[in-house]
Amino acid sequence: MRILGIDPGIAIAGFGFIDKEGSRITPVQFGSIQTEAGTDPGLRLKQVYEAAVQLIDTYKPEAMAVEKLFFNRNVTTAFTVGQARGVIILAAVQAGIPVAEYTPLQVKQAVVGYGNAEKKQVQEMVRIFLKLQAAPKPDDVADALAVAICHAHSCTLTQKLNGAFKS
Numbered sequence: 001m002r003i004l005g006i007d008p009g010i011a012i013a014g015f016g017f018i019d020k021e022g023s024r025i026t027p028v029q030f031g032s033i034q035t036e037a038g039t040d041p042g043l044r045l046k047q048v049y050e051a052a053v054q055l056i057d058t059y060k061p062e063a064m065a066v067e068k069l070f071f072n073r074n075v076t077t078a079f080t081v082g083q084a085r086g087v088i089i090l091a092a093v094q095a096g097i098p099v100a101e102y103t104p105l106q107v108k109q110a111v112v113g114y115g116n117a118e119k120k121q122v123q124e125m126v127r128i129f130l131k132l133q134a135a136p137k138p139d140d141v142a143d144a145l146a147v148a149i150c151h152a153h154s155c156t157l158t159q160k161l162n163g164a165f166k167s
Contacts, residue, residue, distance in 0.1 A: 001019070001020045001021075001062050001063065001152075001155065002017060002018070002019050002020075002028065002059065002060065002061045002062050002063075003017070003018050003019075003020060003061060003062070003063050003064070003065060003148045003151050003152055003155075004016070004017050004055070004056070004059070004061035004063070004064045004065070004092075004097075004148065005017075005018070005064075005065050005066075005144040005145055005146070005147035005148025005149070005150075005151065006064060006065070006066045006067065006085075006088055006144055006147065007067050007140045007141075007143035007144040007147060008066060008067065008069075008081055008082075008084050008085035008088055009081055009084055009140060010035060010041070010044050010045070010048065010080040010081060010083065010084040011034065011035060011037060012032050012033070012034050012138060012140045013032060013033040013034075013048055013051075013052075013084055013088065013140065013144075014030075014031075014032050014138070014139075014140030014141040014142070014143050014144035014145075015030060015031060015032065015033065015052075015055060015141070015144050016029075016030035016136070016141060016144040016145035016147075016148050017029045017030065017055075017059045017061060017148070018130070018145065018148045018149065018152060020152040020155065025129060025130065025149060025152050026130070027130045027132065027145070028059060029059060030136055030141050030144065030145055031141060032138060032140055032141055033047070033048055033051040033052065033055075035047050035048060041080065041083075044084075045083055045084060045087050046087075048084050048087055048088065049087035049088070049090065049091055052087065052088045052091035052092075053091045053094075053095075056091055056092065056095045056097065057095075061097055062097070063097060063098050063099075063100065063151060063155070064089075064092040064097050064098070064099045064100070065099075065100045065101075065102060065147045065148055065150060065151035066085060066088065066089060066099060066100070066101050066102075066147065067101075067102060067103075067104060067107060067143065067144075067147050068101045068102060068103045068104075069081060069082055069085065100151050100154070102147055102150050102151070102154075106150060107122070107143075107146050107147055107150045108122060108146075110146075110149065110150035110153045110154065111125045111126065111129070111146045111149050111150060112125050119139060119142075122142065122143070122146050123135035123136075123139065123142040125146075126142045126145045126146050126149065127142075129149055130145065130149075
């Protein structure tokens, strides 16, 4: 199964594609979609959407996992991130890709085993899980890969539970 993990943002949206075969998780491609500050917000959203469509067309994921929004400070930032998140989810839905959502707490628990883990801990565990030389940069990319890993673990658990209930 190929999974696309997304850490949404209007300035920087991290993405990470991983393949899950049995219990093995391998990186396929990762990076970020970046838009320039000062550009019209509508144009920035169009750029994010078009980049997401192109990534989906190129790497053909079977599932997308997106980080849920959690903001306790800047409401304006929450709105723009939510808009970027929306156009990315739209790109997946238009391609027929199921979308799963995870809170930052769920992602940290799945990747580090501790819901209050620091960013550095998450980045290091992503590096270890994917056998990378260094943690992906910027942080948004490591976060996107962490969301994809979270979904891979969640899928495994769901498949095991479904098998147990079918007996």
